[in-house]
Amino acid sequence: MTCFITQPIHPRAVRFLHEQGIQTRFASQPTMEAVIAEVGDAEAVITRDLGFSADAIAAAPCLRIIACHGSGTNRIAVAAAARRGIPVTRAVNANSRSVAEMTIALMLAAARKICAADTAVRQGNWDFRYEGPGIELHGRTLALLGFGAIARHVAQIAGAGLGMKVMAWSPSVPEDVFAAHGAGRVEDIGDLLRQADVLSLHRPGDASGRPLLDRHHLSLLKPNTLIVNTSRGSAIDTQALRDLLVVGDLKAAALDVLPQEPPAPDEPALSAPSLILTPHIGATTEEALVRMAMMCVHQIIDCLAGRKPAHVISPPA
Template sequence: MSTCFITQPIHPEAVRFLHEQGLRTRFATMPTMEAVIAEVGDAEAVITRDLGFSAEAVAAAPALRIIACHGSGTNRIAVAAAARRGIPVTRAVDANSRSVAEMTIALMLAGARRICPADAAVRQGNWGFRYEGAGTELHRKTLALVGFGAIARHVAQIAGHGLGMKVVAWSPSVPDDVFAAHGVVRVACIEDLLVQADVLSLHRPASVSGQPLLDAKHLELLPGHAIIVNTSRGSAIDTRALTEMLKAGRLGAAALDVLPQEPPLPDEAALSCPGMTLTPHMGATTEEALIRMAMMCAHQIMDCLGGRVPAHIVSPPA
């Protein structure tokens, strides 16, 4: 009987499905790579979430036949090391797009209306917070999207049709007809995108180099009232530069569901930054998305172990 090793909890529906298909499941005792390396053992399949799966973990699993990523981003999985052994790495494509998009809208509104500091003020007895500064109405404001994949397209639909925002986007790899079909204005370069953003939302995958897509020079191009939302990857933006600009009053607000270090270290400057809303990488954490992602992992594992080619295999970096 084959074993599926699971690095972090997944939805019970997928665990039941794997058992019904004749697989054993075994969970890591701790959500750390050290525990994974020590415990993966003879597993033929692995499901991993944001913990990833390192080259050392690949080497520690001699029977491994597939690594299924419980999400769309595989930057924490040693895809190249797996490929050298002929082990496919799969993604849960588009399984969480709507949930992450709705989280993006929630963070956008939280930043625009100062929801988190308002909540804190009421709990501290400061009902007069309502007189300490006005929020921002998003209707007719410009939403600038960095990237225009599945999540960004959902964000564009909600923001455009629901909030009446003008939506523009920059994405070198997406064809013109996709922009046209969604009623979104294509911007030729990221610099032109930044200068017109009332709200900037990031939806690009992490760079292989690890360098932030938006550094301090890019952030300087944003209008002083701009709101920044990041639900993609913590490495997509220079968080230190962002924090410094917020503290200096050179940006309106920021709302981040992702950070370069997760969980953040106690001295992370963003933790004490006014105007910064932080959530613990929970954009995809809805009941609906968790079921879709876990079941997609389970089905792709059964395809692989059954001699079929899984639908969403990731190619190793060049």
């Protein structure tokens, strides 16, 4: 049996597959074109943020399972897989702590202008320290758009560690969960945005591709708000975000994700001031990479042995 892997995963998981008698093949390039051409007769696939398209599924006649190396399956053709009876699995909560810590890191970097300060020192501009102060996060309101596992970790770190007031919006989370994690529940998304000093996004993407935060929603934020996005690049209208940063209607933003990855040369975020960009590395810690990869391979082994994997997602209605 063969497992086809679209992008590098932790070598510990590759060794474990080999020990279980499962061969591995890697895509020659992290592109869907290469995946479609090379997936061949693989019985299993592990994919990261590249996803796995309907055409890739059609190109894999022996495919029995698609394992997502993470929690977001919006780039996998789940419905097409379901029509073939192919389960799609997730690495549930395997990276939540690492992404939460990345969220806090970006929040602090934006608040204290860390990246711009580093550049200034390297360019000999020691007077940067007089060019507009940063902001202290203690006592500020952190607004969490979504309240899943990652957001709950963020709430704990920001509340207990930084002394922030944490508010959250999520229509699918029970009332008692907010209180248990130190967050106040806000019923209306507009009310949440108006209260935010720092806004952090933690909602999954949907099939429509429409941004959750469009120009109207961004206009509800206070002028000195910081925005952090470690969830999905499609969650924010980046052109609208750039426009608000240019005129100073937002303090700063930090994005670990973009609508297209890698970004196109004309991506608006690339020319936005007061914006920190990182290349989708929220889950890229040694610990999270091991957990995600091992969760993938255990679910593949279960499937190929005729057992139901632990974290199969349901196809969309």
